[in-house]
Amino acid sequence: MTNTANPLRDPRDKRLPRVAGPCVLVLFGVTGDLSRKKLLPAIYDLSNRGLLPPGFSLIGFARRDWESEDFKQIAYESVKAHARTPFREDVWEHLSEGMHFVPGEFSDPGAFEALAMAVKELDAVRGTGGNYAFYLSIPPRFFPQVVEQLQRCGLAERQDERQWRRVVIEKPFGSDLKTAKELNATVHRVFPEESIFRIDHYLGKETVQNILALRFANTMYEPIWNRSYVDHVQITMAEDIGIGGRAGYYDGIGAARDVIQNHLLQLLALIAMEEPTSFSAEAVRAEKAKILSSVRVPGDLAASVARGQYAAGWQGGVSVRGYLDEEGIPADSRTETYAAIKLEIDNRRWAGVPFYLRAGKRLSRRVTEVAMVFQQAPHLPFSQTDTEELGQNALVMRVQPDEGITVRFGSKVPGTSMEIRDVNMDFAYGESFTESSPEAYERLLLDVLIGDPPLFPRQEEVELSWRILDPITEFWAGQEGVDQYKSGGYGPDSADELMARDGRVWRRL
CATH class of the missing domain: 3.40.50.720 (NAD(P)-binding Rossmann-like Domain)
Structure with a gap:
């Protein structure tokens, strides 16, 4: 193998x-x-x-x-x-x-x-x-x-x-920093830290691990993997399903606690961390902890976060009910099924580069991806008409469902004029390797039995993640309403407004 x-x-x-x-x-x-x-x-x-x-x-x-x-x-x-x-x-x-x-x-x-x-x-x-x-x-x-x-x-x-x-x-490893520490203390009374394996199944996915291979096994990306070339980063986890029969678990937890605190912040750490000295558990975890400790939540939360609940709508040609109409959900629930947040990293590599994280249910399609969007060329020797369909270069790492990597760049359209527009160059796991990727739980269970812990977050990472998220959930707890968005759409208007304030837009789902 x-x-x-x-x-x-x-x-x-x-x-x-x-x-x-x-x-x-x-x-x-x-x-x-x-x-x-x-x-x-x-x-x-x-x-x-x-x-x-x-x-x-x-x-x-x-x-x-x-x-x-x-x-x-x-x-x-x-x-x-x-x-x-x-x-x-x-x-x-x-x-x-x-x-x-x-x-x-x-x-x-x-x-x-x-x-x-x-x-x-x-x-x-x-x-x-x-x-x-x-x-x-x-x-x-x-x-x-x-x-x-x-x-x-x-x-x-x-x-x-x-x-x-x-x-x-x-997961979940607690519901906030306080409960995470209590959970940690409880388990530590019986098991030492090196015997505790906290499973975040996203870290077992081949495409998530390939982020490390892409970054550190190639020389072409490292020179541009920084604030000098990157405009911003978008990390998305969109689902096209509702809560199903999980009302008892989901209500009161919400999208931010359910997936941003763990899955998406772990993806951010892998994208932003410095190269570890080795792939040992200690080296990888140390670099992830450094990044998470450098993450800063903007001071103006009203302008930097958005949340919503899915309302009734159409999905896949079928009428679906809204979150408040789901069985077991209180009519006055303020639990978000969509969350978007803007974060910044206070270090030399990423100073001034915003990281936008979003997660939601009942969206137009199922996709998890990390998109690194690059700055536009400082000067274009072409007319405005020739480049009006040209966007920004992007490197997109797809975690699911179509695992692979896409590079978006500008190319001349065939013809007599110098018309330039975006094209994509794709790498797909299913087409490049004869062996299919193992399920995340296969890799993680084997790691547990072998005692190989690099892909398991340690308690320090869990607590750092809660330190990032707690101010946001506390801010939402003081807000009255929750924006509604139609099932089968792209999320609440407030999420688009969050990006528009920075002169940016979400990638289309």
């Missing part, structure tokens, strides 16, 4: 597959959508690619009254429906031999005693060596209870130095 995800590794190692050692993965919340649609298929795909050890074992923990055979059947159906790689019965049979289920409530000490017995039995039968990873695919309010139960029943403590214990936490 070619390892293209770590562009700064020794190239002599690029063909060495990374294979996990003996271990048990305990999956809490195994009945949820994330487990069924992402985690269980990712585990199968890793096994199908030969990246899990022969004795790998998986324990599902939930309050369902299931036997292990019931769990295996649910996992079988999930894998058949959602796995990326072709389904092979021999792979499944081998994987399912190590699958077990423990029923119980998070508050039940007896259930965790049963879990401890099951784990130790797997150590003896399948040779898992006392190495355990605990994946908390559960609401954050249950984190303290689960980690304390793991400590009480002895599962969190290593028996010797050759063993390891790791805990995996899904």
Whole structure:
């Protein structure tokens, strides 16, 4: 397997597959959508690619009254429906031999005693060596209870130095700086920082990692990757769906806390950070932390942020209801489904270059991208008529759905006149590589089992991100109304006005 995800590794190692050692993965919340649609298929795909050890074992923990055979059947159906790689019965049979289920409530000490017995039995039968990873695919309010139960029943403590214990936490990492610190303190009472893996699945996407390859494996971009040439940067995460059945989670959280605090600020850090000395976890995290600590929220928040809620409209030829009409949403909710913010970075490279971040639901189409928009040429030796359709050069890194990179530049239109307009040059992952990109959770789960943490944000990054976002959400808390925008459109007018004040426009979705 070619390892293209770590562009700064020794190239002599690029063909060495990374294979996990003996271990048990305990999956809490195994009945949820994330487990069924992402985690269980990712585990199968890793096994199908030969990246899990022969004795790998998986324990599902939930309050369902299931036997292990019931769990295996649910996992079988999930894998058949959602796995990326072709389904092979021999792979499944081998994987399912190590699958077990423990029923119980998070508050039940007896259930965790049963879990401890099951784990130790797997150590003896399948040779898992006392190495355990605990994946908390559960609401954050249950984190303290689960980690304390793991400590009480002895599962969190290593028996010797050759063993390891790791805990995996899904976002959100708190709802503001205060709760993030409280969550951190709770988990740290049981697990040291090096054993805590905070999952932001966007960092596992091949195209996100390719930002590092694009920047640091090529010489052509570094000379222009700065304030001397870059006019501004736009980071967009647009969704064409509503909240679905997530009203209980989403209301009160909103677009800014849901994706800007984590996904988009992590993308900003990768785009803006300095070159790390290596691809080690310490080096990459240090550079990201430097950038996040340099981010400045403009003083005039009224002119630098925008928010909105999707209203009823048409999407894909189908009539859809507005956010306030969704089941479970209070009629007076002020939770935003669209958020746009302007940020600046106080350092030499980026001084004066605004970074615009936007995220929203029920927009015209689904797209996540980072667009670096360059300054216009200081002088054009052409007539105004010849260049009236010429815009600004741009380098666009598409994260999803059409993963790749686009370069926009001016070119002469064929003909007798010197007419110049924008054209695009595209690189697409699907057309350039024969091997399809693994799902983000495949890469991240393997990193957990191997103990490779560069793609996982540490607590310092989480707290720095909340320091950026907290003043914005506090400002919104003092505002009365929330702008409405039609489903299937481009967001609220206030977001366009935010850009217009700077003489700029959003890229068309």
